[in-house]
Amino acid sequence: MAIKITGPTILRGEVEVSSSKNAILPILAGSLLSNDEVIINKVPDINDVDVILELIMDMGVKVEKKDNKLSIKCLGKINNPSYELVRQIRASFLVMGPLLAKQGIVKISLPGGCAIGTRPIDLHLKGFAALGADIQLSGGNVVAKAGELIGNHIYLDFPSVGATENIMMAATLAQGTSYIENAALEPEIVDLANFLNLMGAKITGAGSNVIKIEGVKELKGVNYTPIPDRIEAGTYMVATAATRGEVIIKNVIPEHLKAISAKLIESGTIIDEQDKQILVKGRNVVKPVYIKTLPYPGFPTDMQAQFMAYLCSAKGSSVITESVFENRFMHVPELLRMGAEIKTEGRTAIIKGIPTLTSANVKATDLRAGAALVLAGMVAEGESIINNSHHIYRGYENIINKLKNLGAHIE
Ligand code: EPZ
Numbered sequence: 001m002a003i004k005i006t007g008p009t010i011l012r013g014e015v016e017v018s019s020s021k022n023a024i025l026p027i028l029a030g031s032l033l034s035n036d037e038v039i040i041n042k043v044p045d046i047n048d049v050d051v052i053l054e055l056i057m058d059m060g061v062k063v064e065k066k067d068n069k070l071s072i073k074c075l076g077k078i079n080n081p082s083y084e085l086v087r088q089i090r091a092s093f094l095v096m097g098p099l100l101a102k103q104g105i106v107k108i109s110l111p112g113g114c115a116i117g118t119r120p121i122d123l124h125l126k127g128f129a130a131l132g133a134d135i136q137l138s139g140g141n142v143v144a145k146a147g148e149l150i151g152n153h154i155y156l157d158f159p160s161v162g163a164t165e166n167i168m169m170a171a172t173l174a175q176g177t178s179y180i181e182n183a184a185l186e187p188e189i190v191d192l193a194n195f196l197n198l199m200g201a202k203i204t205g206a207g208s209n210v211i212k213i214e215g216v217k218e219l220k221g222v223n224y225t226p227i228p229d230r231i232e233a234g235t236y237m238v239a240t241a242a243t244r245g246e247v248i249i250k251n252v253i254p255e256h257l258k259a260i261s262a263k264l265i266e267s268g269t270i271i272d273e274q275d276k277q278i279l280v281k282g283r284n285v286v287k288p289v290y291i292k293t294l295p296y297p298g299f300p301t302d303m304q305a306q307f308m309a310y311l312c313s314a315k316g317s318s319v320i321t322e323s324v325f326e327n328r329f330m331h332v333p334e335l336l337r338m339g340a341e342i343k344t345e346g347r348t349a350i351i352k353g354i355p356t357l358t359s360a361n362v363k364a365t366d367l368r369a370g371a372a373l374v375l376a377g378m379v380a381e382g383e384s385i386i387n388n389s390h391h392i393y394r395g396y397e398n399i400i401n402k403l404k405n406l407g408a409h410i411e
Contacts, residue, residue: 003386003400005377006409007359011245013406015236017252018044018397020229022302023191026165027226028052029094030192031072032061033102033172034199036221040070044229044397047390048089055085055092080107083141093121093162097170100133100144107143123160127167130154131174151176151215159184159209159295165192171213172201180211186296187256191227198222230256231302231368232396237261237280238303239375239403241269242310244282247406252278259299263289263307267314288316288353293324305331305372312340313379314353321348331369334362338376338384359384364391371396378408 019042028049031038043049045068056072057063059079064071078099086092086109099106111121125135125142130153133146151174154167164184169192171178183189185207193206199222202214233252240247241264254261254273261271261278267289270281288311293301301324311318312335322328329344336342337360341352359382364370370392377384386392392399403410 001389003374003377003389003392004383004411005374005386006383007378007380008356009243009378009408011240011243011247011378011403011406011408014248014250015402015406016250017228017233017236018042019226020188020191021046021048021395022161022186022229022231023188023226024049025052025091026094026169026188026192027195027224028056028072029091029098030169030196030199032056032074032078032095032098033169033196034219034221035074038072038199038221039223040072041068041223041225043068043070046397047394048091051085051089052091055081055089056095058082058085059095078103083109090162093124094166094169096124096128096144097166097168100128100146101149101170101173104147105143105145107141109141110137121162123156123158123163124166127154127156127163127180128170131167131170131178149174149215151178151213153179153181156180156182158182161186161189164189164211168193168203168206168211168213169196171215172196172203172219173217174213174215176215178213178215180213181209183209183211184295185209187227187230187253195222195224198224227256228252231300233257233278234260234300234303235306235371235375235396236402237264237271237278238306238310239378240280241267241282241286242313242375242379244284245406246279246281248277248279250277252276254278259297260303263291263299267311286310286314286353288314288318288351290319292321295324301325301328302368304328305368306375308332308342308349308351309335309372309376309379311351312342312354312376313356314351316353318351318353319348320351323347330365331372334365334369334373335376337362338380340376356381358382361385361387363387364389367391367395374399374403374410378403378410
């Protein structure tokens with residue numbers, strides 16, 4: 001499947017942000033902790049949600065979807081996640097904590113390397129072991145077993161988002177109290193903690209680097225609406241700035257966008273934060289900036305590729321350092337095909353601004369790289385084709401229509 005874009009475009013109008021992919025995926029896994037019905041509202045129509053729903057249905061969980069409302073109900077014993085489906089999406093690992101806590105054993109295939117790095121699960125497993133689980137690796141699978149999980153102190157070598165989420169979910173049903181130290185601070189962690197607390201969990205400190213979880217006997221059903229997607233919002237903000245347009249991004253939490261807004265303002269873009277929306281006004285001259293991706297509240301790694309595409313037409317050279325993933329410059333060769341002048345050295349990229357990009361036939365290598373190429377295609381003169389566009393549909397609901405409504409020539 002390919003996307004065709006004819007540029008240059010100036011984006012104008014309003015766009016509504018959907019619910020957060022990276023909040024809803026752990027929340028779907030957390031639903032397995034209860035035997036009551038879990039209702040989730042405003043579920044975005046994106047491929048990653050479809051794959052996780054397929055995974056949990058295959059595990060024997062009842063899933064009903066009506067429009068964008070989901071009903072999830074465990075009907076008894078939950079089977080282990082299927083090898084094939086786990087290979088499709090890394091977020092599958094988030095079912096480990098719930099299964100281990102609820103059934104005392106979980107068997108899952110080890111992660112496949114993904115486009116943006118090896119992405120092990122050693123911190124997840126270290127956390128489960130600290131809660132008393134016995135971890136065995138055999139035949140490409142990992143088996144975690146625990147009669148009863150016992151609360152403990154867990155120190156994360158790196159504030160891993162997934163490890164924080166997985167360990168937090170496992171600890172909700174452990175005996176006694178657990179502390180996750182050097183925990184990730186992302187808003188999606190806070191959203192997951194709010195969801196679990198509404199189910200009867202006792203979690204405090206989410207959003208800080210020490211999360212306390214007091215184990216409880218069981219978790220009840222809940223009716224929940226996840227937070228808006230800050231990376232989708234950021235992507236439309238940067239696309240507006242890159243096309244020198246003027247767009248109101250609706251359904252956002254400005255607090256979650258601080259690092260993105262700060263860097264856009266530093267590069268000369270006008271940002272006007274209102275209550276639940278943000279006005280972005282692109283300026284002709286984009287100033288070069290230095291960016292280093294960091295765990296929240298630092299500049300998000302998931303915005304690195306999009307921002308690089310934007311800085312390709314800055315007046316001067318910018319520097320981007322990717323400190324979270326070891327291989328997240330897959331979009332660089334594709335941007336070079338569009339005339340960009342970028343040099344990478346390890347985890348650092350130097351982007352020499354040029355007047356504009358030229359259209360080309362390029363390919364998406366991962367979700368955010370794909371988004372960066374859509375952005376570049378809207379800036380470039382002429383018709384660009386983006387191949388492997390399935391990556392983009394993993395995390396951007398209705399992106400073709402949302403961009404068409406803003407004036408993009410895209411299909
Ligand atoms: C989450 O992935 C997000 N995905 C990613 O978004 C995001 O890029 C990432 O957090 C960082 O913000 C979801 O929430 C579904 P990590 P996750 O564990 O949990 C290393 C997108 O585009 N690490 O914080 O996998 C790892 O290799 C996606 O929406 C270990 O070494 O990220 C990486 O270098 C892409 N051992 C770093 O930590 C572990 O046990 C950050 O990974 C776990 C992670």
